[in-house]
Amino acid sequence: MSFPRSTGILLHPTSLPSRGGVGDFGPAAYEFLDFLSQARQGLWQVLPLGPPANGDSPYSSTSAFAGNPLLISLERLAAHGWLDASRSTDLSKADGPVDYDEVRAQKLPLLIEASHKFLESAQNGPRSRFDRFCADNGWWLEDFVLYDALRTRYSGQLWRLWPSDLARRQENALERARAELASEMAVARVTQFFFWEQWRSLRLYCARKSIRVVGDIAIFVDYDSADVWANRELFRLRDDLSPEVVSGVPPDAFSATGQRWGNPLYRWDIMRTRGFKWWVQRLRWATQTCDFIRLDHFRGFAQFWEIPASEETAVNGRWVDGPRDEFFDKLHQELGGLPFFAEDLGYITPDVHALREKHKIPGMAVLQFGFGDPGAHVYLPHRLTPDRVVYTGTHDNDTTEGWWKSSDDYVRRMAGAYLGPAEDGIHWAMIRAAQTSAASFAVAPLQDVLGLGSEARFNVPSTRQGNFRWRYTAGSLTTSLAEKLAVLAEVTDRLPQGLSVPPDEEFAA
Numbered sequence: 365m366s367f368p369r370s371t372g373i374l375l376h377p378t379s380l381p382s383r384g385g386v387g388d389f390g391p392a393a394y395e396f397l398d399f400l401s402q403a404r405q406g407l408w409q410v411l412p413l414g415p416p417a418n419g420d421s422p423y424s425s426t427s428a429f430a431g432n433p434l435l436i437s438l439e440r441l442a443a444h445g446w447l448d449a450s451r452s453t454d455l456s457k458a459d460g461p462v463d464y465d466e467v468r469a470q471k472l473p474l475l476i477e478a479s480h481k482f483l484e485s486a487q488n489g490p491r492s493r494f495d496r497f498c499a500d501n502g503w504w505l506e507d508f509v510l511y512d513a514l515r516t517r518y519s520g521q522l523w524r525l526w527p528s529d530l531a532r533r534q535e536n537a538l539e540r541a542r543a544e545l546a547s548e549m550a551v552a553r554v555t556q557f558f559f560w561e562q563w564r565s566l567r568l569y570c571a572r573k574s575i576r577v578v579g580d581i582a583i584f585v586d587y588d589s590a591d592v593w594a595n596r597e598l599f600r601l602r603d604d605l606s607p608e609v610v611s612g613v614p615p616d617a618f619s620a621t622g623q624r625w626g627n628p629l630y631r632w633d634i635m636r637t638r639g640f641k642w643w644v645q646r647l648r649w650a651t652q653t654c655d656f657i658r659l660d661h662f663r664g665f666a667q668f669w670e671i672p673a674s675e676e677t678a679v680n681g682r683w684v685d686g687p688r689d690e691f692f693d694k695l696h697q698e699l700g701g702l703p704f705f706a707e708d709l710g711y712i713t714p715d716v717h718a719l720r721e722k723h724k725i726p727g728m729a730v731l732q733f734g735f736g737d738p739g740a741h742v743y744l745p746h747r748l749t750p751d752r753v754v755y756t757g758t759h760d761n762d763t764t765e766g767w768w769k770s771s772d773d774y775v776r777r778m779a780g781a782y783l784g785p786a787e788d789g790i791h792w793a794m795i796r797a798a799q800t801s802a803a804s805f806a807v808a809p810l811q812d813v814l815g816l817g818s819e820a821r822f823n824v825p826s827t828r829q830g831n832f833r834w835r836y837t838a839g840s841l842t843t844s845l846a847e848k849l850a851v852l853a854e855v856t857d858r859l860p861q862g863l864s865v866p867p868d869e870e871f872a873a
Contacts, residue, residue: 370860381837382437397575408578427508427511482554494872513548571865582661595642599631610625611627612669614669640691651703655703663712670683670684705725705805729754732764761821765815791808814845
């Protein structure tokens with residue numbers, strides 16, 4: 365699929381300066397989109413939007429389909445009458461890093477309160493929209509709300525540690541649980557309805573501003589998820605329901621023991637006999653919720669690193685063939701065009717490039733990676749082609765300013781020779797290099813647009829504390845900054861292209 369020549373900004377919604385201590389789908393999100401429009405940016409890239417499973421990473425989720433309740437705007441719920449306006453302003457903290465424990469403790473009870481009010485009083489349009497949402501999405505929603513209620517009942521324990529009849533999904537036990545937890549499940553349904561109504565409202569606003577949303581799909585899912593619990597036969601599990609083998613990557617120059625991610629691996633043989641139905645549903649859902657999708661760890665569709673679950677590191681793993689062409693042929697057949705691009709960074713073998721190119725899936729390039737040894741020059745603008753999406757850096761990188769200050773003399777000398785004088789900062793030199801390249805999409809994290817240092821880094825891979833907490837300060841998105849971006853978008857032929865906008869819709873949340 366050919367991508368339109370565009371430019372945009374990477375910003376996860378949690379980084380918005382919303383009230384309540386965490387970014388959400390409220391007024392700050394719309395103000396950010398107004399800034400993107402003023403800056404002539406045609407892309408808004410986000411990370412996965414699912415509810416967190418372990419820690420606060422968007423890449424660890426209890427569902428491949430559900431939304432993170434913390435992103436629901438209390439202000440918008442109040443505007444629709446589901447929450448008293450004074451309650452929505454109780455949480456006034458609108459700047460500083462996210463304290464997830466505090467946010468959960470304060471916000472989740474208010475979401476439950478709003479959901480109860482909806483269930484008690486919603487009528488006409490809002491009630492019919494909710495009923496339609498439940499009917500259309502029951503194929504994932506019912507498993508998720510039951511899982512969520514059981515997970516709460518059992519204090520967040522892994523599902524295989526629940527009573528055996530529930531862990532093994534014996535029908536009489538599930539029916540009993542549905543009856544006992546009916547109230548909790550009803551609240552969870554409404555919460556998901558609130559999330560997806562508010563997200564659809566934002567998507568519609570994006571379309572009116574000619575902004576396309578770029579989403580993100582992690583190839584693997586959490587063991588601690590409704591997906592594994594409800595589809596155990598699709599995953600490599602032992603008789604006791606624990607993982608037999610798990611995901612990761614082998615040792616390399618960055619880690620002598622590799623990376624043991626720990627996600628259960630798929631039974632691709634079973635997936636194949638079922639026509640890859642679960643994956644088709646997952647990616648169809650993704651294309652309905654975003655305009656373009658980044659496929660994380662694309663090489664896993666060609667070959668993946670299989671680690672025995674008993675191993676504490678990734679050293680004693682092996683490469684195993686993935687579904688390859690058969691998988692993408694099925695997606696073509698079921699979905700038509702594939703609005704995906706591949707995270708194909710790091711050590712990538714020729715067969716992975718061949719798979720991506722055969723199916724016309726663009727790859728990625730990160731400019732920060734391009735100034736090392738000559739082999740890294742594939743990431744530099746003069747080597748890029750339209751089947752690439754180029755970034756100054758990603759959510760896993762230091763900011764460009766932080767990278768520059770921490771780089772060794774060789775890297776700084778190479779970057780200086782390539783980028784030339786950077787009187788307005790190394791971050792602008794990198795942004796210009798990305799946008800003047802031949803790559804289809806050119807994306808910069810908002811931290812780079814703002815010229816922030818390492819204090820604004822979003823994530824440090826392989827660390828568990830202090831990640832995904834950064835938020836930008838209200839008032840940072842100035843008119844002069846928008847004008848500078850707009851001129852650059854115009855001269856590099858990356859102005860937004862108009863979108864067909866659906867008729868005005870009523871939203872209940």
